Amino acid sequence: VCPQAAASLAHCVRAMAGWGAFFVSLLNYKTEKYVIAENRKIGILFRLYQLAVLGYIIGWVFVMKKGYQEREEAIQTSVITKLKGVTLTNSSETGLHLWSAEDYTIPPNGEQVFFIVTNYIETPNQRLGFCAEVSLQRKINSLQAPPSQGSLPSLTGIKTGLCLNSTGTCEIHAWCPLEYSKRPTEPLLSKAENFTIYIKNFIRFPKFEFSKSNVFETTDDSYLKRCSYDRENHPYCPIFRLGDVISWAGHDFQSMAVKGGSVGILIEWNCDLDKDSSQCNPQYSFTLSSSFPYRYARYYKDQNGETYRTLYKVYGIRFDIMINGQAGKFNIIPTIIAIGSGVALLGIVSNLLTFYVDMRPAVEKGAANSFKKPEEPEATEESSAAEQGQSSVERRGPTIPRNTGQRYSAILNTQGAEPRHHITFSPHS
DSSP states (O other): OHHHHHHHHHHHHHHHHHHHHHHHHHTTOOOOOOOOOOOOOHHHHHHHHHHHHHIIIIIIIIISSSSEEEEOOOEEEEEEEEEEOOOOEEEETTTEEOOOOOHHEEEETTOOOEEEEEEEEEEEEEEEEEOOOOOOSSSSOOOOOGGGOOOOHHHHHHHHEEEEEETTEEEEEEEEEEOOOOOOOOOOGGGGOOOOEEEEEEEEEETTTTEESSOOOOOTHHHHHOOOOOOOTTTTOOOEHHHHHHHHHHHHHHHHHHOOEEEEEEEEEEEETSOOGGGGGEEEEEEEEEEEEEEEEEEEETTTOOOEEEEEEEEEEEEEEEEEEEEEEEEEEHHHHHHHHHHHHHHHHHHHHHHHHHHHHHHHHHHHHHHHOOOSSOOOHHHHHHHHHHHHHHHHHHOOOTSSOOOEEEEEESSOOOOOEEEEEOOOO
């Protein structure tokens, strides 16, 4: 029993000693190994890399990308639009007609997406009745079913099943007369290029509690009455001329007004909130795409109480106002992260150069051995073993026993500067 208890006690003592050494090692301080390489190529390479990293951190991260700022892209926005302009049209079909903003703007209540009429085809005095179908795709010779099967669908009305030999088409129940199919060649509202659009945009960045409008802040109350947006003279005026907007989008207003188109107005907010709020201003850009006409009708009643209507096939320009933006403000956390990433990049190249300096002697030695001359005489096994033993002694040095009173000294070989170790023994005094 006693030997087992002693062994267990010794095991416990060794375990406690091991844990004690571990906790003591936590209080030790370790430093990195620094190597000074007197090599100009390596030194120049290291300095160039340092300059490149500093240029990246200062120029790109801090100056260009503003890595010291906290960013927000969740912009809150609202848009109000108002159009102004009056024009007069005169055609043989409709006669004189005065157009104001309530007539050519759809919808007229000032939304973010709206449509401005620039051309139209009018079909007046349509009444419900029976008339001949005008679609060439629905001729009588292509009708397979007999009239007794009832009415058939049509593109412009309901087929009654009767065939009209005078026109070669079917009879339909629809709003008669049918829509005029003439294609426009000139815009009726050609003067619409002088109309103006007033765009009022409110934005807010909730993270920074910052809000602003695109209306230029000035003490001159008459500024909005006489200004018009211009990229050079009035870049912050919210009033746009239609002809100029189409021109900035890369098209001619008169040619677009014939069959219509679609224009996108992009308002970009990029705000640096470390500066004054007056420096946070919108930037406008314009894009162009195709569009298509659509139809609408206006209904009336005559003296007898019968309903009739006027059908309009309108062409125009559709406007889509899009808002985008971001804001940034100084914050210590992204600043520390940006600096830490730069320090990490500097540390990577330091470790690589240290590894290169450590491995260079071994690489050079291997290269020298690969070019060894073949005519050199090889030493015998005895001499090589003796030299190896001597060299091992020289590298290791003499072994000095303890408590014998020996003295250790080193003398220089007369043939070279390499020290050779010599041991002398002397009795205790």
